[in-house]
Amino acid sequence: MEASSEQSDRDQETKNLRVVEFFSGVGGLHCAVKACGVPCTVVAAVEINTVANAVYQHNFPEVDLMQRNLEGFTVDDFASFDADMFVMSPPCQPFTRVGLKGDKNDARTNAFFNIMRNLAEMAKKPTYLLVENVKGFDTSETRNFLVETLQKCNYVFQEFLLSPMNIGIPNQRVRYFMLAKQRPLQFKEEHGTQLVQHRVNMPLMPNEIKETSRLVCDNSMVSSQEQTNMELTESRERTGQDESSMVSLNEQSIERKTDEQHLNEKERTDNVKSGSCEDMVSSSEQNEQETGEDDERRKIGDYLQADLSEESMAEYLIPDRILLKYVNVMDIVTVEDTKTCCFTKAYAYYVEGTGSVLRTDLSADMSSAFSSGSCSDDERLERLKALRLRYFSPREVANLHHFPQDFGFPDCSTKKQKYRLLGNSLNVTLLAQLISYMVA
Ligand SMILES: C[S@@+](CC[C@H](N)C(=O)[O-])C[C@H]1O[C@@H](n2cnc3c(N)ncnc32)[C@H](O)[C@@H]1O
Incomplete structure (x- = not known):
């Protein structure tokens, strides 16, 4: 290891890291930061959803929780945190929608793209960055943009597809994770032996190659029936159906026409704010x-x-x-x-x-x-x-x-x-x- 890298490592070891949590929801990442065993503190969180914010505030009253749309954040806003680490779980619907997969063209990615663009502009960038998303993000154009931004900003990074099952927890929840740190820092694989086996190494793929290779390697693809089910669920939620309407999604498809009428453009836009994740898993x-x-x-x-x-x-x-x-x-x-x-x-x-x-x-x-x-x-x-x-x-x-x-x-x-x-x-x-x- 180079001398400058060792010096950077020592600097980080002695410091209480300032962490900012974007798309904070109820604060799952906040709990993880607290539990990680490294001296760090979540100093601010940003989330648009009022219901989630009430829960966050109930649990973490000491945090500067901002009820704001991240799409409107400027480079000065990001710089004002003076953060050592950004952690975030951006909305995942653009990547679970196989077939309709909106990816970067889905308005719900705007806030994430805004963070990435501003990261590139920041004079003092956070040393560490963590992104969590669904499986499906890994093969997206949005992930390509994330990788390009990190490369441009002099980060070294590793990507993972991991489920709690992989670490002995009896719950299946396969997710994509991006970990990045500023050079000259490097990953020390001996500290993450259980995790490192689940690293994924994906090249940046141009569109036309990506489409073919997804057919081969993306087993998160869901059938058109499942796709229909996901759309129906979202539509039902927006039309306010509750417990009494609980049914099997497969059997709902006969009602598809009615539900589709609710999937109009305005509702799609409104859903940016709902932050909903996928409703069913293939x-x-x-x-x-x-x-x-x-x-x-x-x-x-x-x-x-x-x-x-x-x-x-x-x-x-x-x-x-x-x-x-x-x-x-x-x-x-x-x-x-x-x-x-x-x-x-x-x-x-x-x-x-x-x-x-x-x-x-x-x-x-x-x-x-x-x-x-x-x-x-x-x-x-x-x-x-x-x-x-x-x-x-x-x-x-x-x-x-x-x-x-x-x-x-x-x-x-x-x-x-x-x-x-x-x-x-x-x-x-x-x-x-x-x-x-x-x-x-
Ligand atoms: C996948 S959830 C994050 C969940 C969170 N990690 C937790 O532990 O609860 C994504 C969150 O992003 C929020 N969100 C979506 N678009 C946003 C935006 N433009 N600005 C701020 N928050 C947004 C949603 O309300 C939702 O709570």
Whole structure:
């Protein structure tokens, strides 16, 4: 290592790093910064969504939280933070929309492009930069722009596709991560051995090559049916449908025409502010990246709320109507299992592909509940009810995301808001490990 690099490393070691969190949501990255074991403090956060901000403020009142649109930030705004580290989870819808994938042409990328353009203009740039997004970002034009900006700005960087499952946490949530640090600093791979195996090394791809290679390497592609489902979910949310309308997305497609009418241009623009993440996850994504031995992974039982009373438990039981109609598309897990599916923001409000459900009675006969033999609906319902299937509570989803126990929601937050916000968030321990590796 060169002498100047060693000097830079020493300077960083002695410093309490000033971190700024963009697109802060409920502060998953804030929790990760706190948990990473490196002396750093989140000094400011920027987020446009008022509901998310109420939760952020409830948990982190000491932070200068700005309710602003990042599209309007100038180079002076960014410089005024005097930050050592920028961390961010930009909106992911432009990259989950396979087929319609708007990528850089989707207005929801404007704020991220604004950050990148201003980064290039900043006289004193943050030493570290972390970007989190969905799988799909890795093959986007927006990622190319990020890479070009980092190269131009003299950063060394590494990219990853990682799920909490890869570090022994029983939750599937494959995400893209970019870690970058200013030269002459370098990554020290010996500090991130578990993470480094999940590095991805992608060239900058011109458009025409990218389209072909995506066919070969991007297994996050979803079918046109799944695409339709995602659009329908967004449309339903905007038209205000709630729990009572909860159905399987596949069976909604007959209503597509009506829903499409709601997908007008204004709503697309409004959605920039909604910051919603993907609503359902394709089964290929739910099943991939399961490296790591099962016996190294913790069990779901470790993440349940011990203080959930019988009464609250009843609140999370799956309603009879849903049970009877949609049980076949549910991912049913037990306390002994070591994997849950990715919890999305539509969890508990849509059935398919939005997260696992918990079977709480292990003595009941699972096979008879699912046998295809002829029995009346009432009989089948009784057998299914005996399994006592329930949703994970918001606190349990937060546990699976490794949010600290003192993380909470203001009293005014509804259950639906909690699921939505957590579905947009991230795994704290995974991010803490990545930050720690980046700064090492
Ligand atoms: C993927 S979520 C980030 C979640 C966050 N990491 C957490 O732990 O909750 C993206 C966030 O970006 C916010 N957002 C979207 N566009 C924005 C903009 N132009 N300016 C500021 N915030 C924006 C959304 O409201 C949403 O909360």
